[in-house]
Each structure stands twice: as C-alpha cells, then as structure tokens.
Amino acid sequence: MSEKRAVVLLSGGLDSATVMAIARDQGFSCYALSMAYGQRHVAELAAASRVASALRAVEHKVVSIGLDSFGGSALTDSTIQVPEEMGEGIPVTYVPARNTVFLSLALGWAEVLGAHDIFIGVNAVDYSGYPDCRPQFIAAFETLANLATKEGVEGRPFQIHTPLIAFTKAEIIRQGSALGVDYGLTVSCYQANEAGEACGVCDSCRLRAKGFAEAGVPDPTPYRSQV
C-alpha cells in the first residue's frame, strides 16, 4: 500500500495532540487509539475525540480496559487522593504498567492494520517521574514488539516514535502551535470535571501552565483555581 499508516496513542492531553500533529506532518495516515481505563473523569476521552476529529484521524478507536479493577493509583482508585503538590520520586498518580498496556494494545491494532509505526507522547524532561516514560523503556518495548509479532518475526519491524521525549513542555507547545494544534480542545488535568475544566492544582495542571508561560503562548485552559 502507498498509504503510510501509523497508530497514535491519543489521551486527549496536550502531549498526545502534539504527537498526532507531528505524525500527520510526517505524512502518516493516523489511526488514533484511546483507552477507557477507569479514569476518574470522562473529560479526557471527550477531548481525545475532539482532537482526533480536528487532526483528521482516519479512525479513532476507544478500547475499554479494566485497570481500575486493580487499583493502586490515584488515577484509577477513588480511595487515593490526587496530591496538590509535586513530591519527590514516583508519585501516587503512577498507574502500574500503564504505558506497557497501552503500547501492547497499539501494537496489536498496528499489526492488524498493516501499520509499522506507533507514536506515543512520552516525555522524559518536564514529566512526573514515571518509569515508563524513559527512553530505555521505549527501546525495550521496541525490541519486544519485534519478537512478539508475526510482522516483526517475518522481518517487517515496528518502530516506536517518541517525538517529544527530549522536549521541554514549552518546546512541545511551541512545536504544536506551529503545526496548528488547538490546545483549547485538550485536557491535561488529573481531575478535570465533565465540562473539561481543570483543577489548577495537580502536577499536570502546574506543568501545563508553566509550559504555556515559558513558551509565550496564551494558555486556553479553563482552570477552576488560579495556578
């Protein structure tokens, strides 16, 4: 086929929207994949749907997985509070094995689609300290993907693209703005309400607000509290 297909993991946040714009700019037909994994709110998935549409995904698939039945994270277990301050080390918003699960599902869909390119918006600079956002994790997943699949074994390898991995949040926002991303469509907050309004106090809100300020780009986010 002459069409270059890519699976893009799309959370509805700022990073993955930028990634999708980059994939499109590189000439890929984008197949957007979102996960319903027991998030505290549905605002994220609504945002993913808006972004997929705005950036002309060929298809947007939402796969439900029961990560909430495992618990263990403030993002999937309603008995754990989302903290209002950034701490040291790996935070309670860490979802065990999340990116491993997401990339595995992206790999399965990519193989069915005949796509060999998977895009994910992980970032190892302005991030929350999650182990599954680091370059060595991504490299290990790519090795795994090419041992795990018919395509990989038969010599048509998969590539995991992480165009944001070395960017600061400000650089991500500048790059996306240059590609025409409407960040007003995205939601980053760990506890956004159904209308998509952000709390203004969680790690993710702080990183986002700081990114817009540093990029010198107006922040379109509707915050409930002053950041």
Added chain:
Amino acid sequence: MSEKRAVVLLSGGLDSATVMAIARDQGFSCYALSMAYGQRHVAELAAASRVASALRAVEHKVVSIGLDSFGGSALTDSTIQVPEEMGEGIPVTYVPARNTVFLSLALGWAEVLGAHDIFIGVNAVDYSGYPDCRPQFIAAFETLANLATKEGVEGRPFQIHTPLIAFTKAEIIRQGSALGVDYGLTVSCYQANEAGEACGVCDSCRLRAKGFAEAGVPDPTPYRSQV
C-alpha cells in the same frame, strides 16, 4: 509480607491449569487473571473459573479488553474461519500481540499486589507457531517489566515463570496429573460450545488429544467429532 504471591494467567485451558498447580506446589499464593477479549465462546472463561476455584486461587479476576474490535484473527474475528488442519507458519488463530497484552495486564496487577512473580503457560514445543510463545519473547518481556515499573526501577525485580516452555504436551499432562489437576474442568478447543464441548478438529483439539494419548492418561474431553 511472608506470603509469597504470584499472578497466574489462567485461560481455562490445559496448559494454564497445569501452570497454576505448579505455582501452588512451589508455595505461591495464586492470584488468577483471565481475559475476556472477544473470544468466540464463553466456555473458556467458565473453565477458568472452575480451575481457579479447584486450585484455590486467593482471587480470580476477569478483565475485559476489546481485542475483538481490532479483528485480524480467527479467534476474535467471526468472519475468519478456524482451520480444520494444521498448516505451515503462523496460523490465522494468531491474535496480534495477545501475550504482550496479557503479560502487561498481569504486570500491572502484580505491582499493585506486591507480587514479583508472574506465571504463564507458554510452550515452545507442541505449540501452534505463535511468535509470542518463544523464550526470547519472554526474556524481552522480563527486561521490559523491570524498566517499566516502580518496583523494577527500585530494585525489586519481576520474574516471568514459564514452567512449561520446554515440555511436550504429554509431559505437561503427566506433570499436571501428578499434581492432581482435574483436566475435565479445562477447555482447550478454539471453538468449544457453551456446554464446553470441543470440536475435535481444530489445532488445539488435535494437540490435546495427542498429548493425552502419548502421556497414557485417559482423555476426559467431550469431543463433538472423533479426533
């Protein structure tokens, strides 16, 4: 904790039942994990539940994942026929990235439970030629697991146990029988009906029947056709 916990991937088939008996015999408290991934039948999950109960799982969790929405396999896509003869190469019953997805979910649950041992019944001898059943795939997943997780990064590594990987089907059956596994509870057939009756003609039925014959153990499987 003094209790040794393990997550055991339990499909309801002969292999994973044997694996769970082995994990128990090694002193592990077993947390059984099954996936509802759009299988053609529900007999497999009913069998998993019977096996988990018979082998005293501490807990049995069934996680739904939408692999069927991807299609691409005779096991998840009802427009693809399950073949009645074993062919060459990787067969149409191959589910893209299945074991990668299953192990990723097992990893997530293990981390929440404080378990560092994951058991999976892959087998590289009497198997159907799936790439994600090979030792090099398992080794790559273990490497990934220890880069992907808080536990791995903090020096408490995960181990993926594949006690059947070098066994013939007959050896699996002999080992399980010695540990008291009731194979009458298990279902291996790719197209079992709701009562758990096997087709007798798919790859999986053929391998199973041959295994019992070679092991010299009576085959308790209710086949609809003569194998």
